[in-house]
Amino acid sequence: MKTSIATVCLSGTLEEKMQACATAGFDGIEVFEADLVVSPSSPAEIKALADRLGLTLDLYQPFRDFEGVEEAQFQDNLRRLEAKFQLMQELGMDLVLVPSNAGTATVNDDAVVADQLRRAAELAQRYDVRIAYEALAWGRFVNTYWHSWELVEAADHPNLGVCLDSFHILSRDDDPARITDIPADKIFFVQLADAPDLGMDLLPWSRHHRVFPGEGSFDMVGFMAKLTETGYDGPLSLEIFNDVFRETDPVLTAADGLRSLRWIQQGARGRVTEAAAARVELATMPKIDPVETIDHVEISTDSPDECGALLGALGFRFAGQHRRKAPQLFVADGVKVVLSPTQSGGTSIASVAVQVADSAKAFARARALGAPLVSRPVTADEVRLPGVFSPGGTQLFFVDEQAASWPTEFGSDPDKLAQHSATMRLDHLNVPEAWDHFGASVLFTLAMLRMEPLEAQNVASPRGLVHSQVLESPQGGIRWNFNRVPRTYTDRAGQPVRYPGHIALAVDDLEQRAREATSAGLTVLPIPSNYYADLKARFGLDDATVTRWQELGILYDRNADGEFLHLYSETIGGLFFELVQRVGAYNDYGPGNAAVRLAAQQQHEQLTRAFGG
Incomplete structure (x- = not known):
């Protein structure tokens, strides 16, 4: 389907936004009135710029506070509306968005509104x-899509249709199932x-916290599937009011937005039958099976000796150095880590390699995203691994x-290397x-590898709230x-601090592994004694067990499914390791322990700096 995006989604001037949309690959844009009002370019110049960039001008919006008013007010509203029609002719546009009246409506009479x-x-x-x-979710008298359709149907004019906006529908927990009862030719636009x-x-939810499809909690694929079943084949447009998007690079934001439109169309293809007329209009991308195995992880470090010792x-065990380059391979059972020395930049996860059935198809899927x-x-005699950059810069x-x-x-x-005992496994990446x-x-990782999101959590760190997905x-x-x-993740002096990532390794007997590792030189992150006093009280643990765990730096959690033991290494640059033991069917990550770890890491860093360690 044709892709579009509202200029309100992006930062910058109208001209900069248009350039960003064209660079990302959008087909068209919605012109947000406020962007045009402050632009030094005339409507004719905006039209000419759109032509040069290959963008269509799909929707002029919004024309607010129109219907549901007394006749005298309505006549003035018609005057204002006619002025916008004249402006749209200069722009070469033929579609205007009229949202339901949320501010000046005084007449609650469907016959009058129609x-x-x-x-x-x-x-x-x-x-x-x-x-x-369009029915605004907070419209005074009209606030559901079905009510807006009933009014359009009653008005019965070929130049009047509905705009369906997923936020206004799903934010009210409205059921989108009845969308299929609206004739496709009367759905003039979709946001x-x-x-x-x-x-x-x-209202504040809408004005500040919208995100691209797939980045929130709505069933966007289900919405898109219902829309497809109607036979709608017009533009799919993004209308995102988000404070972060208004501050970030418009080219990057636009690229992320287009990715979300491709993802939602691919998802909808799997929800609708092949008989659905508009299914062929949905964008496709190469299909791969869900990815289940990480082949290896590459660590970039300016402290290779320290990382190697860790x-x-x-x-x-050291398994060899690349025959032509500096990277080294380390292996523990089935876990492979490539250590790539650098001159600067600290230590971090540089790339993740995953096992797929067909790398060319997986690469094509990534490019489609x-x-x-x-x-x-x-x-010529080396293996070529196709790879891409994720939005955050990690290579896949x-x-x-x-x-x-x-x-x-x-x-x-x-x-x-494939013959191993599997006593150590890659548990998770952070x-x-x-x-x-x-x-x-x-969204990229979810769509690329066909993964599923768990419930998001917020973790309190000494330097601010960390949102975890x-x-x-x-x-x-x-x-x-x-x-x-x-x-503003900074130290107490206000200097930027790298938030650490980590690699978690699963073992069968954490206490034994911890003793072996510390004997081999592992520095375990010290955990405050207050944590262990609380641990004993919460879970009714015996003194001997808690004492052992405290000596080894082991943290603990338990739920109805099982138990979770884990410990953290010290941080090198921006990376540390975690050893974990899952008992029973435990599938969580120790809720609450992350906050303990973040506080302990800050304390350890301060002590290390103070004593020159």
Whole structure:
């Protein structure tokens, strides 16, 4: 389907927004009136710019406070509306959005409202303009999409139709099922917006917290499926009011928005039957099976000796250095870590390689989701791993059966590496994301690997609230935790501090592993004694067990499904490791312990700096 986006979604001037939309690959835009009013460009110049950029001008919006008023007020509203029709002719536009009256409506009479809408449509017809009537979720008398359709149907004019907005429908918990009862040719426009479940009033929720489809809590794919069943084949447009989007690079925001439109169309294809007429209009992307295995993780570090020693203490063995480059391979049972030395930049997860059936198809899917390709030159006798950049900058590579021989470049036999006892496994990854691309990174990974989101959580850190979103593959083979870092994540002196990411490794006997690792030189993050006093009280644990865990730095959680024991290494640059033991069917991550860890890490960093450690 044709893609569009409202200029209100982006930061910058109208001209900059239009350039960003064209660069991202949108087909058209909605012109938000406030953007045009403050623009130095004339309507004719905006039209010419759109033509040069290859953008259509799909919708002029909004024309507020129109219907449901006394006759004298209505006549003045018609005067205002006619002026907008004349402006639209200069822009070369033929569709205007009229939202239901939320401010000046005084007449709660459907017959009067329908008559006023019909008279507006008659005026629009004289200018070859159409009106898309939209029910605002907070409209005074009209606040549901079905009510807006009943009024449009009663008005019965070819120049009048409805605009369906997913936020206004889903934020009220309205059932979109009846959308299929609206004739497709009377759905003049569709606006898409998701939102997190914040439990707040509709108006501030809408004005500040909308997000792109797939980044919130609404069933956007279900909404899109119902829309497809109507036969609608017009523009799919994003209308996102979001404070973060208004401050970030419009090119990046536009690219993230287009990705969400491709994702929602692909999702809808799986929900509707092939008989649905509009299904063929939905954008497609190469289909892959849900990804269940991480092949290896690459760590970039300016402290390779320190990182190598940490890996050794955790039980990894050095498996070889790349025959042509500096990276080294470390292996522990089935877990493979590539250590890539750098001159600067600290320590972080640089890339993640996942196992797929067909790397070319996976790469094509990533490109369809708008991911830039990673260029890593290789020689003729080296394995080429296709890869892309995620929105947050982490590189994602695809390893199929043909590429599985890559460890030979480090002098290792892949067949022997596959023969292991599996006493250590990759449990999950925890990756920090900046506030301006957190949602985009989550959506890209979810869509790319076909993962499922768990319920999001907020974790209190000493430097602000951290929003955490876990994605899991259907069979639990991959767990990937994204943390949205507070905007001002600084130390007490106000200097920027890197929020640490980490790699979690699952073991069968954490106490035994902890003793072995500390004997081998592992520095375990010290946990405050207050935590263990509280632990004993909460779970009724015996003194001997709590004392052992405190000595080893082990944290604990328990629920109806089982138990969870884990400990953290010290942080090197921006990365640390976690050892975990899951008992029974426990599938959580120790709720509450993350806040303890963040506070302990800050305390440990301060002590280390103070004593020059």
